[in-house]
Amino acid sequence: MKINEIVVKILAERILNGGLNPLKNRNFELEDVTNTEYRKAVEGYIIEQNVEGAEPTV
16 A cells, blocks of 8 residues: 555644544544554654754753
């Protein structure tokens, strides 16, 4: 199965920014991503964004 990076970005941004999950009418959570491949991709995207946005420690 090919993973759509645009979908991964949308899902991750909803999770990071407290976006709405329209199916459950609450904030989107990582647990809402039920497809294993997409979940791993979203986790990777979130980690990547947090590492890039982190301030360097001295």
